[in-house]
Amino acid sequence: MSELKRPRVLAIAEAANPEWVSVPLVGWSLASALREVADVHIVTQIRNREAFLRAGLAEGADFTAIDSETYARPMWKLAEKLRMGEGKGWTMVQAINALSYPHFERLVWQRFGDGIRNGDWDVVHRITPLSPTISSSLAGHCASAGVPFVLGPLNGGVPWPKGFDAERRREKEWLSYLRSAYKLMPGRGATLAQASAILVGSRHTESEIPARHRDKTLYLPENGIDPARFNRVAAPAPGVLRACFVGRLVPYKGPDMLLEAAAPLLRDGRMTLDMIGDGPMMADLVAQAEALGAAKAVTFHGWKEHRDVQDIMAGCHLLSFPSIREFGGGVVLEAMALGVVPLIVDYAGPGELVVPGTGLKVPCGTRAEIVRGFAGALEALADDPSSLPAMAETARARVQSHFTWPRKAEQVARVYDWLIAGKPAPKPAFF
Incomplete structure (x- = not known):
């Protein structure tokens, strides 16, 4: 990344929370790390607002919380009922999220559309959702405005290995048998075409990106390590x-x-x-x-x-x-x-x-x-x-x-640099 000018980045992270785990923690960790290499404003969902404030971020200056609960709350309750058990039916949850998430992006565009069109941001980066099944209307808006749009890291949908159908059924993953149908959903093709760069968190997700978009697809595993959280060195007692x-x-x-x-x-x-x-x-x-x-x-x-x-x-x-x-x-x-x-x-x-x-x-x-x-x-x-x-x-x-959040932020900053400069994607990929 150029040291002369830090890129101005609007980071979309609907799921981002320093006090939770899984996807929200990934969203928070990457968005926060990027603040060290770019001038970042984080856009998240209203449920994360209090955690952002407790983490010391200033509302309005550092982040904006979008209230999409009109759709998000009832759809989440529906997903909880349909998944048939705590922690089960993850594919069902993602399918319901794919129906409710577009409302969030519509509200983001209402709030930030004028700024994007006026050149307030050098890059718009949608960090979460991580799921490759959820399209983005912001990709098209940014393409029309001439502002680079980064999608990802995307990950998910790894096929169940053969011989584990019993485990699949115990996980209530009935919908996973139909997961590939997402490739036919309206908006997916447009999202990939209009994105300036696509970050993928796994080789499987990379394989699902159509060949015509591979020149702008880069492999970047989504997980990272916060050195402040995991800072010990293992010292097992001798013996067994x-x-x-x-x-x-x-x-x-x-x-x-x-x-x-x-x-x-x-x-x-x-x-x-x-x-x-x-x-x-x-x-x-x-x-x-x-x-x-x-x-x-x-x-x-x-x-x-x-x-x-x-x-x-x-x-x-x-x-x-x-x-x-x-x-x-x-x-x-x-x-x-x-x-x-x-x-x-x-x-x-x-x-x-x-x-x-x-x-x-x-x-x-x-x-x-x-x-x-x-x-x-x-x-x-x-x-x-x-x-x-x-x-x-x-x-x-x-x-x-390779895998601390500061290192991952540096890797993403390279993507911002070549997009802003209008250069080809850096090859080979990071890893």
């Missing part, structure tokens, strides 16, 4: 292999597969396992650990505050995470930032984040194949953990060089 699992206790994250794979080591006192998280599988998992004779070596911590998670993780050698459908895999980056080596299924987000030397991958196959793969990897590490320190150090270095 110490592993952890972090996440909701739901079928697709595979906590039951992990217990099955680790059971022999847990029974023999050669491994301990910290299960961090809560969810509908908790009671069954506790019973499973008892039935496997592994209960004494497993600690179920339940839900923990974000700041407390790293304290537990920092006492472990390994993040054992057999999730079979992670779009981003933020917990994998958090482990790497601490120097906790990830052991993951080589699929979707985690499979892209863990590169050679930074962790271990098990091929994505059937449930039985994944269990065997994790069991073999854990057995090998319990027998000989000598490879772990070097991988931990390499993982920490990779996070520092």
Whole structure:
């Protein structure tokens, strides 16, 4: 980015909240980091207003909160009913959001349209929604005004692996069978055509972008690390292999597969396992650990505050995470930032984040194949953990060089620079 003039950026982040997790935390973290490399005004939804104020941002100067609750609130209530369970039916939630979100952008244009047309902003960047299924009317407005429009990072819709239909049904993901229909929705083609740059958070999402738009599509994983939040260095006690699992206790994250794979080591006192998280599988998992004779070596911590998670993780050698459908895999980056080596299924987000030397991958196959793969990897590490320190150090270095929020802001600033200068997209991509 040029040091002579900071770009003026209108950052659209309907979901952005420093006090929440998942997409809202990504929206907040990237929008906030961009304030260090550009003159950024954040536009968010009214539900985030109080959290922005508590974080020290000035309303009107630093951000604007758009009240779209007339549509957003009843549609959210509808989505909660249709998803048929807390934390389930995520595709249904996204489908309902696709119906309510356009109202938010209409209100944004009413508030900022004159400024965009008058050249008050060098770039308009829609950070959230992350879903690639939701089109943007702002893209067309900005194209007409001659102002570059950046879309993304986009991510989501990773296909369910074969052999996991039972888990798919338990997650109430009925609508996921029809997800590809979004490509036919009005507005998608226009949004991609009118965007000046498209940031994609995964290779899968990149593959869904039509070839004619690939020259302006750049790969940029959406998750990042806040050095102030994850700032410890893992220092596990010597002795047995110490592993952890972090996440909701739901079928697709595979906590039951992990217990099955680790059971022999847990029974023999050669491994301990910290299960961090809560969810509908908790009671069954506790019973499973008892039935496997592994209960004494497993600690179920339940839900923990974000700041407390790293304290537990920092006492472990390994993040054992057999999730079979992670779009981003933020917990994998958090482990790497601490120097906790990830052991993951080589699929979707985690499979892209863990590169050679930074962790271990098990091929994505059937449930039985994944269990065997994790069991073999854990057995090998319990027998000989000598490879772990070097991988931990390499993982920490990779996070520092690529995945802190300040680094990601610098990467996005490069995109702003070439758009403002009218130059071709920087190739190769960032990673």
